[in-house]
Amino acid sequence: MKSIWKQAMVIAHQEGVVKQRDYEIAKQLKERLSEVVQLIDFRVFGSRARGDEDEYSDLDVFLEVPSLDKELKEKISDIIWEVGFENYVVISPLIFTRGEIENSPLRSSPIVRNIVEEGIMV
Secondary structure, eight states, X not given: OHHHHHHHHHHHHHHTOSOHHHHHHHHHHHXXXXXXXXXXXXXXXXXXXXXXXXXXXXXXXEEEESOOOHHHHHHHHHHHHHHHHHTTOOEEEEEEEHHHHHHSGGGGSHHHHHHHHHOEEO
16 A cells, blocks of 8 residues: 555655645654654645645544544644644544554545545645
8 A cells, every 4th residue: 555655655745745835744743743642644634735725624634643542632633733733723533543543444434545545745
């Protein structure tokens, strides 16, 4: 599946879809999250990845982590809120563990296909 993700990323970057500001916010978020959790994958998806956002669009981010418990989820949520607040944008995370993606029906779900097709790796 990784090759599909990389292919989608290359196509999206070639088209220059994500605005520089959104990419910088996502990059900042990834750096802050990396201080508390190992990120297997981190992508921007949704309207901001497609380039059809409006002034009220949120910044959709996909996180894949090795494991997730309540304490870690709270830390992740706090960081996401802080980065969004600092940058005047609502950030909407979609967080899955590696096990959920590989060993559950989620691997063939429409949302995962959507992220593969339009998600932009940061």
